[in-house]
Amino acid sequence: MDGQPASSSPNRDSRVRVLIIEDNALIALDLETQMEDLGCDVVGVAVTAAQAIDTARRTLPHLALVDLQLADGSRGQDAALVLRSELDVACIILSGSLHSVTEEERLAIRPLAMLSKPVLPHELGDVVSRYQKPPRQTKGL
Amino acid sequence: MGVLFDSQPTAQMVFRPDLHVVAANRCYCEMLGIERAELVGKRVFEAFPANPDDPQADAEAELQASADRVVETGEAQEMPLRQHDVAGPDGHYRVRYWRIVNSPVFADRGDPTKVTHIIHTAEDITGRILGDRVHEAKRRAAMRGADLAYFEWCPGSRSVSRTPQFDTMFGFAEEDHANPIRPFMERVHPDDLAGLEAEMERVSRTVGADLHQDFRTVWPDGTTRWLLVRGESIRNPDTEELLVVGMLLDVTHIKQSEAKLREAIAVRDLLIAKVNHRVKNSLQMVTSILNLEAQATGDETARVSLNAATARVQAVAAIHASLYEDNDLKTVRLDNHIGRLVEHLRASLPGRKEQAPQIVLQVAPLRLPIDKAVTLSLAVNELVTDSVKHASWPEQGGTVTVELRREEGEQIVLEVSDNGTGGTSGLLSEDMPSSGLGKRLIRGMAAQLRGTIEEECVNGWTTRILFPE
Numbered sequence: 034m035d036g037q038p039a040s041s042s043p044n045r046d047s048r049v050r051v052l053i054i055e056d057n058a059l060i061a062l063d064l065e066t067q068m069e070d071l072g073c074d075v076v077g078v079a080v081t082a083a084q085a086i087d088t089a090r091r092t093l094p095h096l097a098l099v100d101l102q103l104a105d106g107s108r109g110q111d112a113a114l115v116l117r118s119e120l121d122v123a124c125i126i127l128s129g130s131l132h133s134v135t136e137e138e139r140l141a142i143r144p145l146a147m148l149s150k151p152v153l154p155h156e157l158g159d160v161v162s163r164y165q166k167p168p169r170q171t172k173g174l
Numbered sequence: 175m176g177v178l179f180d181s182q183p184t185a186q187m188v189f190r191p192d193l194h195v196v197a198a199n200r201c202y203c204e205m206l207g208i209e210r211a212e213l214v215g216k217r218v219f220e221a222f223p224a225n226p227d228d229p230q231a232d233a234e235a236e237l238q239a240s241a242d243r244v245v246e247t248g249e250a251q252e253m254p255l256r257q258h259d260v261a262g263p264d265g266h267y268r269v270r271y272w273r274i275v276n277s278p279v280f281a282d283r284g285d286p287t288k289v290t291h292i293i294h295t296a297e298d299i300t301g302r303i304l305g306d307r308v309h310e311a312k313r314r315a316a317m318r319g320a321d322l323a324y325f326e327w328c329p330g331s332r333s334v335s336r337t338p339q340f341d342t343m344f345g346f347a348e349e350d351h352a353n354p355i356r357p358f359m360e361r362v363h364p365d366d367l368a369g370l371e372a373e374m375e376r377v378s379r380t381v382g383a384d385l386h387q388d389f390r391t392v393w394p395d396g397t398t399r400w401l402l403v404r405g406e407s408i409r410n411p412d413t414e415e416l417l418v419v420g421m422l423l424d425v426t427h428i429k430q431s432e433a434k435l436r437e438a439i440a441v442r443d444l445l446i447a448k449v450n451h452r453v454k455n456s457l458q459m460v461t462s463i464l465n466l467e468a469q470a471t472g473d474e475t476a477r478v479s480l481n482a483a484t485a486r487v488q489a490v491a492a493i494h495a496s497l498y499e500d501n502d503l504k505t506v507r508l509d510n511h512i513g514r515l516v517e518h519l520r521a522s523l524p525g526r527k528e529q530a531p532q533i534v535l536q537v538a539p540l541r542l543p544i545d546k547a548v549t550l551s552l553a554v555n556e557l558v559t560d561s562v563k564h565a566s567w568p569e570q571g572g573t574v575t576v577e578l579r580r581e582e583g584e585q586i587v588l589e590v591s592d593n594g595t596g597g598t599s600g601l602l603s604e605d606m607p608s609s610g611l612g613k614r615l616i617r618g619m620a621a622q623l624r625g626t627i628e629e630e631c632v633n634g635w636t637t638r639i640l641f642p643e
Contacts, residue, residue: 057455057458057459059459059462059463059466060455060458060462062462062466063462063463063465063466066465066466066469067465070469102451129450129451129452129454129455129458130447130450130451130454132447148495149454149495150454150455150458151454151457151458151460151461151488151491151492151494151495152495153461153488153514153517153518154465154522155517155518155520155521155522156514156517156518158521159521
């Protein structure tokens with residue numbers, strides 16, 4: 034896999050920061066590896082919605098890869114809603130049951146993409162490579 | 175007098191209070207099929223004796239009682255509706271129903287208040303009575319067969335007259351209520367009351383309107399039944415008032431079956447969604463394992479093999495990402511799916527990007543059953559990979575074309591062609607020891623599709639798999 038780094042600068046601060054929200058350890062590890070190959074900085078892996086929100090508040094990621102059905106029965110879209118509204122984190126939803134996202138949730142989360150599992154590496158690579166992180170220190174608009 | 179009497183269009187007979195016949199008009203004799211001479215001078219029931227087979231034939235006593243009342247009161251008397259069977263010329267009794275009125279005749283000049291004779295007017299209403307009885311019997315049979323209750327609801331007086339089943343359906347004993355409709359309305363489920371009242375209001379405004387509404391009734395013991403009311407508003411012929419006539423049907427068992435069916439479908443859909451989710455997640459794990467293995471290995475040969483394995487697994491797994499996204503659970507739309515697969519190949523095949531051939535898609539929007547789509551995916555994967563790996567490309571750039579189309583006779587054709595040279599040794603050259611897994615897979619997939627392989631080498635390789643739909 035010869036994915037382009039999302040940011041060409043080697044400076045760690047300028048890399049795209051990604052939070053992985055996935056309760057399956059193996060899939061999480063694969064996603065982590067793929068993100069690193071793409072030149073991203075993985076700030077954490079969360080397995081529940083609460084943990085995801087908590088980690089996001091501490092690490093301030095740009096991007097989140099969001100699975101929908103999480104450990105302890107919590108829902109990825111609930112985490113994504115908070116991430117988007119509170120921290121303006123862009124989400125990529127990866128799931129085997131995309132149809133469980135309601136139209137209302139989709140409009141509130143404004144995901145960069147909704148990818149059905151099994152996700153082919155290039156599909157995720159394309160979306161992440163196209164992502165432009167917003168300039169720092171400018172909150173909101 | 176005799177002429178007038180004979181010309182009457184109604185059947186009339188005159189007898190004395192002791193039931194001796196004095197006269198009978200033509201209409202009466204014709205109606206009974208009897209000669210006047212057989213009648214006059216005899217007692218009434220000598221002329222046409224009661225049917226000995228009919229145990230209720232105590233008509234003579236009734237007639238005598240009626241005659242006595244006429245004599246006593248000096249007023250006309252209508253007799254209770256009466257069956258009096260009459261013997262025909264062949265001696266057989268025929269069923270006859272009579273509406274009979276006895277009127278007094280005052281012919282004693284010395285005592286004008288004395289009833290001397292009685293005019294007996296008989297109307298044969300057999301046809302009407304039998305018709306009504308047949309109608310009643312049909313209605314009873316229908317109501318018994320279908321748990322029906324019959325009713326007549328008068329919106330003006332807010333009353334309802336009905337058969338006993340009506341009360342039973344609301345959980346009342348038969349004698350509980352007189353006619354007001356209120357006690358029944360009080361047992362309509364609160365959630366259904368407004369709807370039912372609106373429907374009743376609508377129907378009671380227009381003659382000829384159809385009443386059609388289902389609602390629940392809740393009994394004091396908590397029993398809930400579903401009832402269906404159907405009816406029609408008519409004008410009451412007697413009072414000119416609007417009347418709604420209809421049936422009440424207990425549809426609880428139908429509603430319960432519907433609910434069970436809905437529940438079963440919901441459970442089934444939930445199970446399908448769960449299984450589907452699990453399959454997709456498992457396939458994601460398999461591809462993740464292969465991704466990780468390929469990433470971790472340091473050995474270049476092993477990495478190439480793992481990448482090939484990953485591509486094959488993904489060709490199969492990718493189908494499941496396209497599955498169940500629409501309502502068609504049995505087939506997959508191939509243009510979307512093959513597009514995705516080829517996109518993946520383009521991104522993942524080895525070699526520098528600038529040297530990679532262009533991959534052109536010409537895939538018709540066909541749908542195929544899942545089994546065939548999986549097999550076809552693997553074939554596409556192998557054919558495209560084979561072209562990209564083994565061909566040498568002309569200077570203006572290489573092109574691999576993937577085409578899928580339906581031909582006449584329901585034949586489907588997958589065609590992968592390139593403009594490269596060299597490399598490919600041909601799938602059909604069976605004399606060569608099977609050259610690589612890729613070729614064996616292509617032959618295997620073609621066989622599984624019950625298809626045939628064609629290939630030609632003109633300005634590059636073209637491989638065609640033709641298979642029945």
